[in-house]
Amino acid sequence: MKKTAGEKLRDLRNAFGLSQAQFGDRIGITKGSIASYENNINPLNKSAKYKILQATGIGDEYFDTDMQLLEAFRKYNIDPANLKLKSLTDTIIAFRNSVKDFANNTQTPKFLNTKIEYLKFIAECENAECVFIKVVGKEAQPLANNGDILIVSQDENPENTNWIIAKIGDDTLIKQYLLTSNDEISLKSSSDDSYKFSKAEFEKEVKVLGIIKSKISIEIL
Structure with a gap:
């Protein structure tokens, strides 16, 4: 079954080993918004996807298609054994x-x-x-x-x-x-x-x- 964008966000956050509050603080999204996205209460919007792209290197295609997380790591040349969040500019x-x-x-x-x-x-x-x-x-x-x-x-x-x-x-x-x-x-x-x-x-x-x-x-x- 295809995962929702919210479920994929949870998978990505968990890959970094961060709580909702920690992940949100690093990428400039509130804990409440992270929770609402992950639980499919609110759709993952353009602004949030852009912040995630900057911080993680994972682009829209991961959220908008049936791409799995490991596939996304390969596509965006990210080493899953050495995950680091980048600073937002x-x-x-x-x-x-x-x-x-x-x-x-x-x-x-x-x-x-x-x-x-x-x-x-x-x-x-x-x-x-x-x-x-x-x-x-x-x-x-x-x-x-x-x-x-x-x-x-x-x-x-x-x-x-x-x-x-x-x-x-x-x-x-x-x-x-x-x-x-x-x-x-x-x-x-x-x-x-x-x-x-x-x-x-x-x-x-x-x-x-x-x-x-x-x-x-x-x-x-």
Whole structure:
């Protein structure tokens, strides 16, 4: 039976003898994303494949065909007895036309290959799966205005005070993630606009789509 791309990713990671967290840290993909790929929850996307190619030398053909791991090692001239991960220098940025487009995947994103150092300089987003999202109308207020660019890391595990893009049912929200007690999470954008959850409720009801790392405000002069 043909293995899925996620199963092949697990085989590759195990060949390097690394945990999901260790492998993800080395190639700039979160542990949560690695787990979602390996368990076929989310498809292995173009950005992730590019990072894997840079770090391991294994290209798309391994994931997209019925090629086995040992065949891939032979094709890409890799010695399975001496596996080493390479340092990343480049990354792929995805561009989305709106927050709605990002949340609902209504259009095929555009991609740009760039240096990680450039991304870090302009966006405070270094070694992660980053998406540049253009804000349309009032969809990101009060955090951002029409025409602004949100730089979003596709990470499902926010930390206290992070701003996130999330879905609750069919609704897309941009809120600040706040740990208000040992077992309570608040999503808040203003003093009179907040959602409160226990940790169990949050995990069940809220899907975190990404963490907003920075914002670029556009002003035409």
